[in-house]
Amino acid sequence: MNTIIISTASITVITAIFAVLLTIADRTIGNYGQVKLTINEEKEYTVDGGSSLLSTLISEKIFIPSACGGKGTCGYCKVQIHDGGGPVLATELPFLSQEELDDHVRLSCQCKVKQDIKIEIPDELFNVKEFEATVESIEVLTDTIKKLRFRLPEGEEISFKPGQYVQLKAPLYEGNDEEVYRAYSIASSPTEKTHLELIIGFVPEGIATTYVHHHLEEGDKVTINGPFGDFYYQDTDAEMIMVATGTGVAPILSLLNYMKDNDIKRKARFYFGAKTPDDLFMLDYFKHLEETLYDFKFVPTLSRIKDDDTSWSGEKGRVNNAIDKLLEENDNQEAYLCGNEQMIDSVVKSLTNKGVKEEKIYYDKF
Ligand SMILES: Cc1cc2nc3c(=O)[nH]c(=O)nc-3n(C[C@H](O)[C@H](O)[C@H](O)COP(=O)(O)OP(=O)(O)OC[C@H]3O[C@@H](n4cnc5c(N)ncnc54)[C@H](O)[C@@H]3O)c2cc1C
Ligand code: FES
Structure with a gap:
């Protein structure tokens, strides 16, 4: 009996000592004090040590692309560290x-x-x-996709290239206990510097999209930063082949809006792939662009429509099939693709089979 009491007491004492040691370790080893952050050999900041480099930069109002919100799953937040970064971690290796x-x-x-x-x-x-932007309007495009228009604060402007994206912050809300940033391509034209439009799809249980689709209302304020991204309009005279599925339409709209605003005279074809007629949106606007732009054709194609369905007179099949069938070969073409990985991979194949040079195919996968 005595042995049991002594053993239990010893374990309790040892556990307590460990807890105290861990607390001391956390307060001392974990406390790195103030350190010097030097950027591009010219800008110096004194910052508190202990946080991730990404969070430290955000606290200095320097915003690095971080599509996954710092989870280590997007690989977007790359920077060069010349000194003081410590060893490369296993979590970084898949992206480098x-x-x-x-x-x-x-x-x-x-x-x-x-x-x-x-x-x-x-x-x-x-x-x-x-920016602390205000939601000016929310338009329902399909059962799962909304278009949101934001007004920037009085006197503030954003400059971006058509095709680039911003990051929207999802704050804490009931059911979400972490603030995250997510990437959304800008759908509006860069000529409109005081407003931004985004097209956001709902992802079941997604942190940011649940916030946007189930919590955000007109008049609310949201935090947006940007612009980011190397997918954007190329100022050439090449024929433009645009391909998108779902919310991938957003950056394509920005390109088209930019071309309209600037009266750009280029041949452009937009292949919009969807499953059913209910998944297509803004058809009237694309028709209007066909009438307004210099040489623009809109080609919607549906992959889940029966061959004998006469209610649909457009293309049938996946968007890469439409390119196989319709795209005329020409040695001065460039392509802009936006959508999921599978679509992009199959469209790149179709385009290269038609002679489009791989280095002239630009895409954003999401
Ligand atoms: C450069 C870039 C531009 C983007 N532009 C747009 C845009 O214009 N419009 C838009 O709606 N989205 C866009 N995205 C995707 C967007 O950034 C988010 O990833 C997406 O909205 C999901 O965020 P979430 O916080 O709701 O989901 P999370 O909380 O990140 O994810 C919840 C769960 O859903 C899974 N998941 C995440 N995304 C998807 C998906 N698309 N389909 C199925 N499962 C998924 C995750 O793996 C996770 O398990 C873009 C992404 C990138 C990288
Ligand atoms: S923010 Fe670092 S991997 Fe996504």
């Missing part, structure tokens, strides 16, 4: 090529700031701004 590793590229959301650190980022990221 050997060339990037040799160039000291790291995922900023995975690296903790523990000591003085020197990093390099593209200069344009210093132009990324954060």
Whole structure:
């Protein structure tokens, strides 16, 4: 009996000692104090150590693309760390090529700031701004897709290239206990600098899309930062082949709106792939663009419509089939694709089979 009491007491004492040691360790080892952050060898900041590099940069109002909100799953938050980044973590490796590793590229959301650190980022990221925008209107496009129009604060403007995206912050709400940023392509034209339009699809149990579809109302304020991205309009005279499915229509709309606003005279074809007629949207607007733009044709195609269904007179089949069938070969073409990975991979194949050069195919996968 005595042995049991002594053993129990000993375990309790040892556990208590461990708990105290862990608390002390957390308060001392985890407390890195203030450290110096140097960016591009010219800008210096004194910051509190202990957070991820991504969060530290955000607290200094420097916004790095972070489509997954810092979870280490998108691979967008790359920066070069020249000094003080510590060893590369296993969570970073799937996103870094050997060339990037040799160039000291790291995922900023995975690296903790523990000591003085020197990093390099593209200069344009210093132009990324954060806005408290107001939801001016919400339009239901399909059962699962909404178009939102935001007004920037009085006197503030955004400059971006058509095709780029912004990040929208989903705040805490009932059922969500983490703030996250998610990427959304801008659908409006860059000529309109005081407003932004986004097209956002609902993802069941998705943090940001549940916020947008079930909580956000007209008049609400949202935090948006941007612009980001290297998918954008190329200023050439090549024929443009545009392909999108679902919310991938957003950046294509920005390209088309930009061309309309600037009276750009280029041949453009837009293949919009959907499953059923209910998944298509803004058809009247694309018809209007056919009448307004210099040489634009809109080609909707449905993959889940029966061959004998006479209610649909447009193309049938997947969007890559429409390209196989309709695209005329020409040695001066460039393509803009936006949608899920599977669609992009099959369309790239169809385009290269038709002679479109791979380096002239631009895409955003989401
Ligand atoms: C450059 C870029 C531009 C983008 N532009 C747009 C845009 O214009 N419109 C738009 O609606 N989205 C766009 N996205 C996708 C968007 O950033 C989010 O990933 C998406 O809205 C889901 O966010 P969430 O927080 O609701 O879901 P999360 O909380 O991130 O995800 C919840 C769960 O759903 C899964 N999931 C996430 N996304 C999808 C999906 N699309 N389909 C099925 N399952 C999914 C996740 O793996 C997870 O298990 C873009 C992404 C990128 C990288
Ligand atoms: S923010 Fe997505 S991997 Fe870092």
